[in-house]
Amino acid sequence: MTTSLLYRIASVLLALFALGHTLGFRRTSGMEGADTVVVLMQSVHFTVQGNRRAYWDFYVGFGLFVTVFLLFAAVLSWQLGGMSRDLLIRMPVVTWGFSICFVAVTILSFRYFFPVPALFSALTTASLIAAAWISSRAV
Numbered sequence: 611m612t613t614s615l616l617y618r619i620a621s622v623l624l625a626l627f628a629l630g631h632t633l634g635f636r637r638t639s640g641m642e643g644a645d646t647v648v649v650l651m652q653s654v655h656f657t658v659q660g661n662r663r664a665y666w667d668f669y670v671g672f673g674l675f676v677t678v679f680l681l682f683a684a685v686l687s688w689q690l691g692g693m694s695r696d697l698l699i700r701m702p703v704v705t706w707g708f709s710i711c712f713v714a715v716t717i718l719s720f721r722y723f724f725p726v727p728a729l730f731s732a733l734t735t736a737s738l739i740a741a742a743w744i745s746s747r748a749v
Contacts, residue, residue, distance in 0.1 A: 700746035702746060705741065706742050712738050
């Protein structure tokens with residue numbers, strides 16, 4: 611596989627991950643007891659830096675942060691896929707840093723979430739590591 615293809619695969623996986631995350635992180639259907647927790651999160655309000663918020667506001671806000679970063683990662687991966695190996699070899703902080711970041715995301719996904727995000731994380735990580743490895747080899 612080529613570096614370009616691997617980064618483009620990672621980009622598509624990241625875009626699908628962002629879509630699935632956005633559509634799913636606020637859903638509770640089929641999750642026994644989750645509705646009770648959500649109602650509590652929505653009903654308990656407190657003041658932070660002069661603003662009245664519920665814990666639910668923080669949950670939704672941080673969930674949308676994740677979506678934004680996943681979309682940014684998808685765009686970055688797509689852009690990396692369009693670069694020459696000569697250019698990529700000069701960017702190890704970006705190529706390997708991106709890979710290491712997703713190693714951490716994969717570990718967190720397996721530890722705290724469930725199989726679908728863990729699978730997307732693992733496949734993305736594998737694509738990014740393979741692309742960084744290929745692009746780091748001498749031309």
